[in-house]
Amino acid sequence: SQTIHQWPATLVQPVGSPLSLECTVEGTSNPNLYWYRQAAGRGLQLLFYSVGIGQISSEVPQNLSASRPQDRQFILSSKKLLLSDSGFYLCAWSVRLRVEETQYFGPGTRLLVL
Amino acid sequence: QQQVKQSPQSLIVQKGGISIINCAYENTAFDYFPWYQQFPGKGPALLIAIRPDVSEKKEGRFTISFNKSAKQFSLHIMDSQPGDSATYFCAALTGGGNKLTFGTGTQLKVEL
Numbered sequence: 509s510q511t512i513h514q515w516p517a518t519l520v521q522p523v524g525s526p527l528s529l530e531c532t533v534e535g536t537s538n539p540n541l542y543w544y545r546q547a548a549g550r551g552l553q554l555l556f557y558s559v560g561i562g563q564i565s566s567e568v569p570q571n572l573s574a575s576r577p578q579d580r581q582f583i584l585s586s587k588k589l590l591l592s593d594s595g596f597y598l599c600a601w602s603v604r605l606r607v608e609e610t611q612y613f614g615p616g617t618r619l620l621v622l
Numbered sequence: 623q624q625q626v627k628q629s630p631q632s633l634i635v636q637k638g639g640i641s642i643i644n645c646a647y648e649n650t651a652f653d654y655f656p657w658y659q660q661f662p663g664k665g666p667a668l669l670i671a672i673r674p675d676v677s678e679k680k681e682g683r684f685t686i687s688f689n690k691s692a693k694q695f696s697l698h699i700m701d702s703q704p705g706d707s708a709t710y711f712c713a714a715l716t717g718g719g720n721k722l723t724f725g726t727g728t729q730l731k732v733e734l
Binding site: 540542550551552554557559598600602610611612613614615616618 | 667671711724
């Protein structure tokens, strides 16, 4: 069966510090990978998605970047965090080239920027 | 045109009652409509999904009703339980697409 891991689970970082969140998927090959941000009590904002190694699509211009160095690894980064970067970050994966590309979410990383 | 509008934003239902959450869309290219359930501090999990070639899909206490002509779909939770208290998101996908378009979410609270 497929599993998706995210770490760390929680993170408290000062403004201006760098960020690296990691997501890995097991049990599948060539997945689509996604990064979402969810502000407190709000909906899901798609930040990046990737259909393959080194292929990243950005949905919202911002202080963040994403990379996919391996087929089942997706990394969310920032060089300098802003207060507004606080939120719940979710990684998701889906099967490629299928009509019903339902996404499956990881457990999330709660980021607090102080 | 890519939006999925979801209502209500929050909902309080008595135990044993019916919870109803509604979504509407404009993009007729959408052809797959999943619902997600999210508990506090957890990632969303797929609850139930429907294709527009059927008007209703039922799984246990959860039913999706789909009205293609009105471009609306809804989630019904029968015999609502306190354990159903969560945030529910509707979503839509275009065939062969890589991205889901999510509604804004509904916070459901089921009271004893």
